[in-house]
Amino acid sequence: MNNFEPVLSIVVPVSRMAGRFNELASWLVNIDDKRIEVVIVHDVGDDTTECELHLLLSAARIKQIKCISGRFGSPGSARNRGFADTRGKWVMFVDSDDVPDVKNVLDAIEVEKRNPDAIVGRYLTYDRVNSKMTQCVPWRSCYEQLALNPGVWRIVFLREAIERLTFTNLLMAEDQIFLAQFNPSTRKMVFVNDNFYTYYVGDAKQATRNPKSLADLSKAMQLTAALVRSRDREEIQFLGILMNRQLVTSLRRAPFVTKLRSLSIYVGLIIRVGPHRAVILTKKFFMIFTYLRSTNAD
Helix, strand or coil: CCCCCCCEEEEEEECCCCCCCHHHHHHHCCCCCCCEEEEEEEECCCCCHHHHHHHHHHHCCCCCEEEEEECCCCHHHHHHHHHCCCCCCEEEECCCCCEECHHHHHHHHHHCCCCCCEEEEEEEEEECCCCEEEECCCCCCHHHHHHHCCCHHHEEEEHHHHCCCCCCCCCCCHHHHHHHHHCHHHCCEEEEEEEEEEEEECCCCCHHHCHHHHCCHHHHHHHHHHHHHHCCCCHHHHHHHHHHHHHHHHHHHCCHHHHHHHHHHHHHHHHHCCHHHHHHHHHHHHHHHHHHHHHCCC
């Protein structure tokens, strides 16, 4: 990399991706914009990914690109390492099996004059099994929509707004904990109608299908519960949705032991937080089911 300070830094953790680089290649090879830097963090887990990754990087046109290799053990730890090497005023965290719309992100940054802490875009979901593309469905307020679909990949963060935050080393929901700590309810947020991201589903190797990753949901709920107890009533409107989303995902997909732990954490929180907060949490639980029913969301 040279000494030019980019506008946007994109951090991409990569692990065990041999034979699955189509999405990463589709955008990385084609961008050539000096306003962008890309930091690839390879969490070494096999013998073949590194070879394919180096071939891909050699074909990239962008000059501001760095690859860091090591054993980090989780996507969150890899993102933390990558963030430490970024220089851009704005930062975006992208998964290696999805596709960001870099042009739309840059355009949103360039026209934004309100000095926000973060800009949130819309996103598309592509189902590999059915070859079907769907648009993220708006739901009530922008903040509720963000809590219901809390992927950090469709958010571009002002660097100085997240410098003191780190991702946990959980294998799942680490981005939700990061977002909860960021606390959008107290931040200056801008929501735009442009698509920032295409999220791919239907891969058997995704975290949402991995029992080991799903087992971390109860740990994520413990961390979220601690935040719910420490935040004021307005802030837990967002956190309540986030925690109930974790609970529903755990009940639907996680191993049986994780389901029991998650339910125990949730019931224990309801008992301890007092009647007003308990009502908020309970209402958000039923709101989740209304949302899932009306949007056919996963």
